[in-house]
Amino acid sequence: MLWQRSLGKFELTVIADRAYRSDGGQMFGVVPKRLWGAQVPSDELNRITMGMNSLLVRTGGQTVLIETGAGNKLNPKQMDIWAVDPRRDYLERLAAAGFPADTIDMVINTHLHFDHCGWNTVRDEEGRIQPAFPRARYYVQRGEWERARAQHERDRISYLDENYTPLVESGRMTLLEGDRELLPGIRVRVQCGHTRWMQVVEVRSEGECACYISDLMPTRWHLQPTWVTAFDLYPLETIANKHHLLEAAVRERWLMVFTHDPELPWAEVEQGEHGKFRLRTA
Numbered sequence: 001m002l003w004q005r006s007l008g009k010f011e012l013t014v015i016a017d018r019a020y021r022s023d024g025g026q027m028f029g030v031v032p033k034r035l036w037g038a039q040v041p042s043d044e045l046n047r048i049t050m051g052m053n054s055l056l057v058r059t060g061g062q063t064v065l066i067e068t069g070a071g072n073k074l075n076p077k078q079m080d081i082w083a084v085d086p087r088r089d090y091l092e093r094l095a096a097a098g099f100p101a102d103t104i105d106m107v108i109n110t111h112l113h114f115d116h117c118g119w120n121t122v123r124d125e126e127g128r129i130q131p132a133f134p135r136a137r138y139y140v141q142r143g144e145w146e147r148a149r150a151q152h153e154r155d156r157i158s159y160l161d162e163n164y165t166p167l168v169e170s171g172r173m174t175l176l177e178g179d180r181e182l183l184p185g186i187r188v189r190v191q192c193g194h195t196r197w198m199q200v201v202e203v204r205s206e207g208e209c210a211c212y213i214s215d216l217m218p219t220r221w222h223l224q225p226t227w228v229t230a231f232d233l234y235p236l237e238t239i240a241n242k243h244h245l246l247e248a249a250v251r252e253r254w255l256m257v258f259t260h261d262p263e264l265p266w267a268e269v270e271q272g273e274h275g276k277f278r279l280r281t282a
Contacts, residue, residue: 008205017069071118193238
């Protein structure tokens with residue numbers, strides 16, 4: 001499915017890679033199922049459906065792709081564990097929407113878990129790993145890449161070396177060290193929580209702002225600051241940073257872009273009764 005809208009002088013498009021399923025208990029951490037289950041349907045294995053939403057930004061002079069889904073390099077066991085939809089037509093759908101791979105100028109990964117950077121690279125006919133976007137420069141935080149390389153037992157299942165290391169070794173991926181404006185109106189900010197060096201992406205044009213908040217708030221169901229996933233390595237930092245970003249989003253009417261929501265890729269937020277955050281209704 002394709003979602004499009006303008007943001008100032010920029011054009012925004014969301015294209016999803018495909019769906020997968022994740023255990024509901026993992027996605028909502030300490031939140032009891034009687035609470036999250038009232039909002040989110042789950043299957044007989046307690047799994048909920050998740051999307052993998054990429055945000056494309058046309059600035060006028062540059063085309064920027066934020067996140068690249070799960071890619072086509074997962075093995076059968078990985079596909080089964082995550083119940084990943086077997087479709088592998090992401091690049092074709094990008095092209096059909098007006099974004100052929102060779103027109104992408106910049107790729108931003110918020111972090112390097114397999115479901116956020118899988119289409120960074122592809123295998124050619126001889127089995128060699130090649131950039132999926134031949135003219136693009138890729139960006140991620142250096143600390144995130146170092147964490148991926150460490151292959152810690154806590155989260156090594158989430159990292160697939162072929163998605164990023166060939167890009168670093170060839171000089172195609174820039175390793176950032178902190179917040180940076182990559183283009184006028186496009187800035188990355190480190191927001192510890194899900195990983196230590198995850199970055200969110202702020203897109204600003206003519207007084208409007210969209211925030212790709214990534215796994216700090218993966219779906220609209222994670223709108224409340226204390227609804228934190230069990231995957232988060234730093235849950236207290238997640239809560240603090242969600243408060244900070246959501247308060248700014250309400251005050252300045254940001255468009256929040258949800259990386260894993262299977263139905264609603266973006267929305268504005270407001271504070272309702274007792275200060276609870278909710279989707280803006282008007």
